[in-house]
Amino acid sequence: MNWKGGVIPMPYFKTTDNTNLYYEIHGEGIPVVFIHGFSESQDSFRIQKRALSKKFKVVTYDIRGHGLSDKVDYGLNMERFAQDLKELMEYLNIKDIVLVGWSMGAYVIFEYINQFGEENVSKICIIDKGPKILNDESWNLGLYHGQYTNEDAEKDLELIKDDFMEFGEKFIKRMTPYFDEKQLEIGLTRFAKNNPSILYEIWKDMIKRDYRFVLNRITVPTLIMFGGNSTFYSIETAEYLRDNIKNSELITFEDCTHLLVLENPVKFNRVLEEFISDYMKGR
Numbered sequence: 001m002n003w004k005g006g007v008i009p010m011p012y013f014k015t016t017d018n019t020n021l022y023y024e025i026h027g028e029g030i031p032v033v034f035i036h037g038f039s040e041s042q043d044s045f046r047i048q049k050r051a052l053s054k055k056f057k058v059v060t061y062d063i064r065g066h067g068l069s070d071k072v073d074y075g076l077n078m079e080r081f082a083q084d085l086k087e088l089m090e091y092l093n094i095k096d097i098v099l100v101g102w103s104m105g106a107y108v109i110f111e112y113i114n115q116f117g118e119e120n121v122s123k124i125c126i127i128d129k130g131p132k133i134l135n136d137e138s139w140n141l142g143l144y145h146g147q148y149t150n151e152d153a154e155k156d157l158e159l160i161k162d163d164f165m166e167f168g169e170k171f172i173k174r175m176t177p178y179f180d181e182k183q184l185e186i187g188l189t190r191f192a193k194n195n196p197s198i199l200y201e202i203w204k205d206m207i208k209r210d211y212r213f214v215l216n217r218i219t220v221p222t223l224i225m226f227g228g229n230s231t232f233y234s235i236e237t238a239e240y241l242r243d244n245i246k247n248s249e250l251i252t253f254e255d256c257t258h259l260l261v262l263e264n265p266v267k268f269n270r271v272l273e274e275f276i277s278d279y280m281k282g283r
Contacts, residue, residue: 013091015064015084017075022068023061023088027053030122030276031094034060035085037103038202039168039194041067044102047265048272056098056276061088063108065198076201078209082111086119095120098276102127102261103232104202110211118220125223125272128230128258130237131211139210141237144174153207157200164196174231175258215244222247223275225268228254 012020024042026049034045042060052058062069064084065076075084085108089097097120101109106129112121133143134153140146159167168191172184179187222245226238235252242250251271253260261268 011068013061013088015087017080019064019072019075019084020070021061021064021084021088023059023092024049025092026050026058027056029056030096030098031057031059031092032098032100032272032276033085033089033094034058035099035101035105035108036060036063036066037105038206039066039171039191039199040103043067044261047262048269051265051269052273055273057094059088059092059094063104065195065202071195071198073197073201076198077205078107078111079115081108082115085112086116089120096122098123098125100125100127100272101129103129103258104206105129107206107209107211110209110214113217114211114214117217121220123221123223123276124218125225125275126241127225128227128233128260130233131215131241132209133207141234141240143232145231145234150207153203157204160196160200160203164199165192168192177231178257212244215241216246218245219247221275221278222249223272224248224250225260225271226250226252227256227258227260227263228252229256230258230260232258 011022011024013023014020032052034048036042036044041062045060049058049060063081065071099109099121106126109124130141132139133148134150135142135146135148142148156167165188168188172179172187172191224238224241226233226235238250242248253264253267256263
């Protein structure tokens with residue numbers, strides 16, 4: 001596949017199970033693949049596409065069931081998401097990749113490591129996501145600062161089915177409590193573009209995941225970025241990741257929430273660029 005910078009004029013890729021995934025490529029250089037979160041799209045990284053593509057080959061894509069990718073009713077689990085990522089990287093023939101996963105995107109990376117090891121991966125960046133969502137007697141570093149239990153998850157699954165937009169409003173308000181009415185309306189408009197049955201299946205899959213066992217398999221340099229004011233995960237969760245991933249460093253965005261990528265893009269882009277550039281110097 002040949003191109004000269006910019007966006008490839010063939011934005012769809014078909015997986016081995018016949019699902020069309022939308023993707024974009026901007027720039028040239030070391031490939032940096034951004035993986036978005038639950039209910040979001042590759043547009044979450046619009047600022048990064050513009051800024052970081054001046055130095056790197058920035059790859060963004062919509063996970064199946066999201067954005068402009070096919071809204072299918074199959075393969076809505078981390079195993080298939082990781083397989084999709086692998087197939088996309090092979091299709092684009094990119095190697096020595098920097099994987100950047102925000103929220104659910106970090107789960108896709110964890111599952112990729114679980115299935116394929118560190119094949120074609122040079123570095124990893126995990127953004128505001130712990131290895132296990134549900135809190136129980138053996139784990140209190142999960143979602144909502146240790147307060148989200150299996151009972152809460154079951155209630156949310158019912159809410160997704162019964163009143164999708166009420167779930168969306170609850171989710172957004174918990175994520176960004178500082179949103180005013182206009183910001184909340186914008187967030188709900190974006191959320192409404194999703195299919196309730198798809199998000200139901202994905203949430204059901206995510207809540208059962210426990211990726212603590214994967215962390216010690218990660219040996220490539222890993223950057224962990226967390227919001228200091230995140231209402232999703234505590235700084236102790238970030239420290240757990242740092243302490244259990246051998247070659248890792250933790251950067252905290254003191255005044256940011258789960259949306260640190262958008263709240264402080266200047267710092268985010270600078271920190272990520274320095275992280276990638278350190279690798280380039282050592283090649």
